[in-house]
Amino acid sequence: MSLPSSNASNLNPNTLTQYQAFSVLVVDDEIGMQAILKKALGKYFGKVSSAGSVEEAETLRCNEHFDLIVLDINLPGRSGIEWEEAFNECDRKADVIFMTGYADLEMTISALKLGASDFILKPFNLEQMIQAVLRCMDKRLDQRMQYALKRDVSRHxxxxxxxxxxxxxxxxxxxxxxxxxxxxxxxxxxxxxxxxxxxxxxxxxxxxxxxxxxxxxxxxxxxxxxxxxxxxxxxxxxxxxxxxxxxxxxxxxxxxxxxxxxxxxxxxxxxxxxxxxxxxxxxxxxxxxxxxxxxxxxxxxxxxxxxxxxxxxxxxxxxxxxxxxxxxxxxxxxxxxxxxxxxxxxxxxxx
The missing domain is CATH 3.40.50.300 (P-loop containing nucleotide triphosphate hydrolases)
Known part of the structure; x- marks a missing residue:
């Protein structure tokens, strides 16, 4: 799996600046996958952390804020779908992108019911993952812009x-x-x-x-x-x-x-x-x-x-x-x- 070389350079510098304020957590028990995603996403986001299990990820989530969680379903201990705290957060909830190599229809439906933003099958093209992540963050940016415009329209x-x-x-x-x-x-x-x-x-x-x-x-x-x-x-x-x-x-x-x-x-x-x-x-x-x-x-x-x-x-x-x-x-x-x-x-x- 190779890292895309053109994405960051093709984006508007101001858009990249906005992404820098976002933080991402990668949860996967494969060290190699953690390293690849941290390197790729690190070109866009100010902070990219990683964990090898739900238990380790929950510790990080309780102490730090994450806008997005890239989460493998098949993990040692609790599976990604069983990580209830990430979906029932009373504080501001992170977007979640699930990834797995063993998906079936029932699992996909369960992930979507939990509120997953996207679902990606392994092995995947890294470009596919980058685009999914950027779609999530662009949606957040759009929501902020719409809120700002709605709030400001009466006094423009x-x-x-x-x-x-x-x-x-x-x-x-x-x-x-x-x-x-x-x-x-x-x-x-x-x-x-x-x-x-x-x-x-x-x-x-x-x-x-x-x-x-x-x-x-x-x-x-x-x-x-x-x-x-x-x-x-x-x-x-x-x-x-x-x-x-x-x-x-x-x-x-x-x-x-x-x-x-x-x-x-x-x-x-x-x-x-x-x-x-x-x-x-x-x-x-x-x-x-x-x-x-x-x-x-x-x-x-x-x-x-x-x-x-x-x-x-x-x-x-x-x-x-x-x-x-x-x-x-x-x-x-x-x-x-x-x-x-x-x-x-x-x-x-x-x-």
């Missing part, structure tokens, strides 16, 4: 920045210069100056393939903000009837826009700082760390430097966010932009 705004004043030209230049970087961006400006427009501009110019996910930190109750950003498990708190993926995971491969960051409570500031430092999150009620690849753009109508001096905002978080800074000036300081803005809004309102 035009991303074109109108105006040719010197200050607007400088603003557009900063957006184009900052966009390719993965560093955090802090956008400061008065209310109504278009900070979200700037954040969207940074995201679109960055060519990141994940979604743009906005959240107003001042519009959500402090006790719910952690769950909104990081997600939660079923039963994590009163009213948490099912698992929920947080906005950091929804925005994976894309941009998370934290509007009104100055309104964020100090305890949440500490949690956000940890995410920016470690690039991992922990859903409320879970012990598992989940890796994320998210660019953070934060905005505020306050002077965060002054808020730091007053003790209202963490100094270390301010430095983490203030890597790249964009000041958005109010329209009264760039009146020449009205020459283009007035016709633009006239057309918009009359259409």
């Amino acid at each position: 705004i035009k991303t074109e920045i109108i105006g040719n004043s010197d200050k607007t030209k400088q603003l557009k230049l900063l957006i184009s210069q900052f966009a390719p970087s993965r560093a955090s961006v802090l956008v400061e400006g008065e209310s109504g100056t278009g900070k979200e427009l700037v954040a969207r501009g940074v995201h679109e110019a960055s060519k990141r393939t994940g979604p743009f996910v906005p959240i107003n930190c001042g519009a959500i109750a402090p006790e719910l903000l952690e769950s909104e950003l990081f997600g939660h498990t079923s039963g994590a708190f009163t009213g948490a009837k099912k698992n929920r993926e947080g906005l950091f995971r929804v925005a994976n491969g894309g941009t998370l826009f934290l509007d009104e960051i100055g309104e964020m409570p100090l305890p949440m500031q500490a949690a956000l700082l940890r995410v920016l430092e470690q690039r991992t999150i922990r859903p409320v009620g879970s012990e598992k760390e989940l890796s994320v690849d998210v660019r953070v753009v934060a905005a505020t109508n306050r002077n965060l430097q002054e808020e730091v001096e007053k003790g209202h905002f963490r100094r270390d978080l301010f430095y983490r966010l203030n890597v790249l800074k964009i000041d958005v000036t109010p329209l009264r300081e760039r009146p020449s932009d009205l020459i283009e803005l007035v016709p633009y809004f006239t057309r918009l309102l009359s259409s």
